[in-house]
Amino acid sequence: MKIKGKAWKFGDNINTDEIIAARYLNTFDEKELGSYCMEDIDKDFSQKISKGDIIVAGKNFGCGSSREHAPIAIKGCGISCVIAESFARIFYRNAINIGLPILISKDAHKKIKEKNLIEIDVSKGIINNITQKKTYSTEKFADFMQDIVNSGGLLKWIRKKGLAKR
Amino acid sequence: MGYTIAEKIFSAHVKGKKVKADEFVYARVDLALGNDITAPIAIDQFKKIGSKKVFDRKKIVLVPDHFTPAKDIKSAEQAKVLREFAAEHNIVHYYEVGRMGIEHALLPELGIIEPGKLIIGADSHTCTYGAMGAFATGVGSTDLAAAWATGSSWFKVPKTIKFVYKGKFKKWVCGKDLILYTIGKIGVDGALYKAMEFSGAVIDSLSLDxxxxxxxxxxxxGGKAGLIAPDDKVFDYLKIVNARKYKGKAGQKQFISDVKRWKSFSSDADAQYEEVIEINVSEIEPQVALPHLPSNTKAVSKVKKMRVDQVVIGSCTNGRISDLRVAAKILKGKKVHPKVRCIVFPATQAIYLAAMKEGLLEIFINADAVVSTPTCGPCLGGHMGILAAGERAVATTNRNFVGRMGHKDSEVILSSPAVAAATAIKGYLSHPDAV
Structure with a gap:
């Protein structure tokens, strides 16, 4: 799978309250949540991005609460992938489980500038900065998780493996 | 080579083998918890899986505690989704308003948290139960749905960082100060993907609360779990909350055998740790975490005079009876500062009742504080105490992120109940000795 879009940069410890504030947790409608994504950091965020754009963040992205509304809001506003130096544990699981592409790369956060045009080969884990003509490597998923990613999320993985009780 | 608590609990939940840190496991779960924010998504996902039945109706817990009593129509609809799912699947542990409490204070009271259990909850503070020797960790709604359908969940067995607390407490210093200090020391991602194990003579002396x-x-x-080796304080508590189960001769025999099993869930002397961090508590003063990260900690005496508009005493972190006792001791015969709104929310109905019987509620009301129904409401900026732009709260809660308790231009400072109560009286961030 290939993804192409502009980069939007964020710092360290972007928490789930910032990604989607608790006042909006009385719904889980993807489009509605998407319209409030990152509102308390940048109230125009959901309007100014284009479909397919990419979030590039620092350490511990998605820390805080377990709300799956956070990756849902990111997907809902049209973001196609999150690249970060590291992810908080629950956000990381949630993103993989719902099929939001995420990549870990220290280089990418250091070197990508806001609005750089980025192309990502998700299956190969290669980030190509078209604006700067540079490529960055990413950390490989463990085989176990890659299997969930390849299945298209946790529910499909469970179905594939026939794990659900009938 | 020995095993950590985390490794022992995971080993007990996979078929026929002992597992070590960094191994991926597909493990049976003993409890799978959701609330009115996270469970509606899980229920939606559960339906997509196509399962007709949940894996075990006795092992699912549903607690509508975040936006209840329903704060608006949408929240009421979400709570209704839980109610209907609980009825449809005959869920044993569903707790309606009037019977419920803040989930992480409620579940221990119900006697369903035991050492050695593997518990997942679609709420990040599920890690609370580590204090009773259970491996408990937060997950998202899809993970929860998958566990409801399969009875299992995937995990990477975490490495463990051992924290050893030594020394003697200064006056007013409590468990909250220790954890704030610890987070300040290692940072908000200091234990990312890892289990934290709290140990040492100081932990042995701490109350279960x-x-x-x-x-x-x-x-x-960033920790995956916050584990404490279970001891008599945990066993005695379980004997009380499960009094019916342990009644009579047969009950006593059962208890002795349970204790023997529970005791096995402590780390071996030669267990392998990622790191061992020693903390001398004699040097620790009452702590606060300043905006906007829980790691932004300082001794309260080192902070300049900061005016506050609201004080919140309660939550899954500090809404237990011993917390209310500390706050009441300080507020007794005093008045909350005229420019401060002080909101006390006992974490469960049982705590509420105990506080009433002990006369604590009267102390709060006479001090001009308000006592709220059990709810997560104000902690996450849901309802029952939202901040306006430019306002500042001191709270005994767990997070002080931007906009956590309301407007993005409001601030939250985290503290112990003692510091919060003293602050409510003085009107600015205060050491308990100041009142």
Whole structure:
């Protein structure tokens, strides 16, 4: 799978309250949540991005609460992938489980500038900065998780493996 | 080579083998918890899986505690989704308003948290139960749905960082101060993907309530769990809350055998740790975490005079009876500062009742504080105490992120109940000795 879009940069410890504030947790409608994504950091965020754009963040992205509304809001506003130096544990699981592409790369956060045009080969884990003509490597998923990613999320993985009780 | 608590609990939940840190496991879960925010998504996902039945109706817990009593129509609809799912699947542990409490204070009271259990909850503060020797960790709604359908969940067995607390407490210092200090020391990602294990003579001496406070905030350091080796304090508590089960001769025999099993869930002397961090508590003063990260900690005496508009005493972190006792001791015969709104929310109905019987509620009301129904409401900026732009709160809760308790231009400072109560009286951030 290939993804192409502009980069939007964020710092360290972007928490789930910032990604989607608790006042909006009385719904889980993807489009509605998407319209409030990152509102308390940048109230125009959901309007100014284009479909397919990419979030590039620092350490511990998605820390805080377990709300799956956070990756849902990111997907809902049209973001196609999150690249970060590291992810908080629950956000990381949630993103993989719902099929939001995420990549870990220290280089990418250091070197990508806001609005750089980025192309990502998700299956190969290669980030190509078209604006700067540079490529960055990413950390490989463990085989176990890659299997969930390849299945298209946790529910499909469970179905594939026939794990659900009938 | 020995095993950590985390490794032992995972080993007990996979078929026929002992597992070590960094192994991926597909493990049976003993409890799978959701609330009115996270369970509606899980229920939606559960339906997509196509399962007709949940894996075990006795092992699912549903607690509508975040936006209840329903704060608006949409929240009422979400709570209704839980109610209907609970009825449809005949869920044993569903707790309606009037019977419920803040989930992480409620579940221990129900006697369903035991050492050695593997518990997942679609709430990040599920790690609270580590204080009772259970491996408990937060997950998202899809993970929860998958566990409801399959009875299992995937995990990477975490490495463990061992924290050893030594020394003697200064006056007013409590479990909350220890955990704030610890998070300040290692940072909000200091234990990312790892289990934290709290140990040492100081932890042995802590009450179960204070241990629950510490484990509750393991997630604020990125921890996957906040484990404490279970001891007599945990066993005695379980004997009380499960009095019916342990009644009579047969009950006593059962208890002795349970204790023997529970005791096995402590780390071996030669267990392998990622790191061992020693903390001398003699040097620790009452702590606060300043905006906007729980790691932004300082001794309260080192902070300049900061005016506050609201004081919140309660939550899954510090809404237990011992927390209310400390706050009441300070507020007794005093008045909340005229420019401060002080909101006390006992974490469960049982705590509420105990506080009433002990006369604590009267102390709060006479001090001009308000006592709220059990709810997560104000802690996450849901309802029952939202901040306006430019306002500042001191709260005994667990997070002080931007906009956590309301407007993005409001601020939250985290503290112990003692510091919060003193602050409510003075009108600015205060050391308990100041009142």
């Amino acid at each position: 204070e241990r629950l406070t510490m484990s509750n905030m393991a997630i604020e350091a």
